[in-house]
Amino acid sequence: MAQVLEFKLPDLGEGLTEAEIVRWLVEVGDVVAIDQPVVEVETAKAMVEVPCPYGGVVTARFGEEGTELPVGAPLLTVAVGAAEGSSGSAPSPSPSSASSSLSSSPSPSSGSGTESSGGSGNVLVGYGTGAPAARRRRIRPDRLDRAVAEVLVAEAPVHEGPVPVVSPLVRRLARQHDIDLRRLAGSGPDGLILRADVDRAIRTAEETAAATARVQAPVAAVVAAPNGGAAASDAERIPLRGVRGAVADKLSRSRTEIPDATCWVDADATELMAVRAAMNAATGPSAGPKVSVLALLARICTAALARFPELNATVDTAAQEIVRLPGVHLGFAAQTERGLVVPVVRDAHTRNAESIGAEIARLTELARTGKLSPAQLTGGTFTLNNYGVFGVDGSTPIINHPEAAMLGVGRIMPKPWVHQGELAVRQVVQLSLTFDHRVCDGGTAGGFLRYVADCVEQPAVLLRTL
Incomplete structure (x- = not known):
């Protein structure tokens, strides 16, 4: 049965x-x-x-x-x-x-x-x-x-014959809420309908009605025209929910709670691009998969955070404490059809550029297909935002709450640059750091950004610290 x-x-x-x-x-x-x-x-x-x-x-x-x-x-x-x-x-x-x-x-x-x-x-x-x-x-x-x-x-x-109800209170309660007792399966002895059964049916009916109202209710608000006259009835309204709503909530909270500041610097990335080309041109048993620019920048970030741990932190507002975190879980901004998401590379401080690149590629594919789990989108301690892929040079990124800093990377493009005392065409990138002014002052933020820029301009600086 x-x-x-x-x-x-x-x-x-x-x-x-x-x-x-x-x-x-x-x-x-x-x-x-x-x-x-x-x-x-x-x-x-x-x-x-x-x-x-x-x-x-x-x-x-x-x-x-x-x-x-x-x-x-x-x-x-x-x-x-x-x-x-x-x-x-x-x-x-x-x-x-x-x-x-x-x-x-x-x-x-x-x-x-x-x-x-x-x-x-x-x-x-x-x-x-x-x-x-x-x-x-x-x-x-x-x-x-x-x-x-x-x-x-x-x-x-549907009960055939007498409905198994004894209590007049149960009958009156069902009548007041338009509950058909013939359609209830009683949980009492021999199918007896109890008050708990009616209460459950009332809650179910209310939940169903509320869900239906959310889907079918017409837009009640009226948007006034600039001259205060006729309403703009053809205005499009897009619900802030799902990923878009979560992004809106997080960005609003970041702007409300975090006293952020931004500093930036232009850097000559010519040597970094040359090193990457040499890595990817290597052949033989020791040659691994291709290394992306984002992977190299991520590795530079982990090295910089080891020198400036103040930026790998969060602020416990309730306890009025700065919490410095022991490991780096590096988030990277990824644009998808569902909106902006920030997958997290776990324990990035223990990985080399090749390992970080492989994990970024794996998480990016999951983001593209909408298969990232909540665990893969939370727990970050620092975010790397490569907005240069959109063809822009600079930005003042909003910190990914509750983190303390975000590094933004613009597009790498040929520009006139004074190199070794002479004007030359070099591959130049703008780097910007937005940081929580509660966790550090400008000196620390500037030191972090300068170290990142030095590694971009002279990759040997990073090799010396490995």
């Missing part, structure tokens, strides 16, 4: 409390396997495929694409044990057995009855269990057993 289990939006980790449904991967009536991804959601940090811990037939979905749901809200319901009864040779259950089999069941987080009911038993925090997804197949309602067909058509059991 089929048992209908409710799967709720799990805790996705990293303090995330809500997610937006981007794309449903299953339809009502599909057969799903245990731990098969059923929906793609977007959090404030990443795109996530959410696996379902139950195997069976999808009987209902909650929320349309574009709906934002809080953690713990129902995602879908699955009829477990229905596929075995769909061959047509098994006898159909009686109405009474169908009604009793559709009783409410614990959510995946309750931990009870999961294994016996077809669940994986695995904790759904992060990205599920990673089990391979089975090929989807769909069963029409007329091929399911009678109990599952009732759920697909009515989405809730």
Whole structure:
């Protein structure tokens, strides 16, 4: 007999409390396997495929694409044990057995009855269990057993005959909130409907109504024209949510909390480019993969932070303390179709340029395909921002809160430059450092930036410290 289990939006980790449904991967009536991804959601940090811990037939979905749901809200319901009864040779259950089999069941987080009911038993925090997804197949309602067909058509059991309610209070409460008691499965003895069952139905109805209102509500605000006359009804409004909303919140918080300052310097990158060309031209057993300019700059940053640890820090505003961090987790800004993201190279201070470059390439590909996990986008201690790829020379970057500094790199381009007392055409780059003035003064920031510039102009300076 089929048992209908409710799967709720799990805790996705990293303090995330809500997610937006981007794309449903299953339809009502599909057969799903245990731990098969059923929906793609977007959090404030990443795109996530959410696996379902139950195997069976999808009987209902909650929320349309574009709906934002809080953690713990129902995602879908699955009829477990229905596929075995769909061959047509098994006898159909009686109405009474169908009604009793559709009783409410614990959510995946309750931990009870999961294994016996077809669940994986695995904790759904992060990205599920990673089990391979089975090929989807769909069963029409007329091929399911009678109990599952009732759920697909009515989405809730309908009591035949007297409704099992004893308390007048329960009846009055249901009447006040337009709850149809015939569609409730009681959790009391012999299916008795209790007040807790009605309260649960009221909460579900309110959550559904709120979600529908968020999706369907028209824009109520009116944008006044500059002359105070007619409203600009054709103005486009773009919700600040998901990655865009997270970026907006972080940048606003950075500007509000951090007293930042910026210093910059032009540097002759001709020698750095020559060293890179020599590295990539090397052949033989010792020759490794190509090294990018960004990887070399990242390695220079880790060396500079070892000399100026004040900038590898954060400020605990509650305790009024500067917290200097023991390791460098280097973030780098990456522009994607979903917006600006900052993947983090863990323990960058322990890596050489080749290792940093390989990790940057791996994380960049994950960012491009929208597969970065929240853990890969958090925990940075210093950020490298190569805005030169957009064809600009300089910028005053906003610090990636709660970090204490960010190094910005403009485009490297030929410019007139005085080299060894003579005017020459050299490869010049502008470097800018935005720093939290609470963690250090201008002398420290200037020393950091000058060391970076010296390494760019004379790579031997870096080699001397390795």
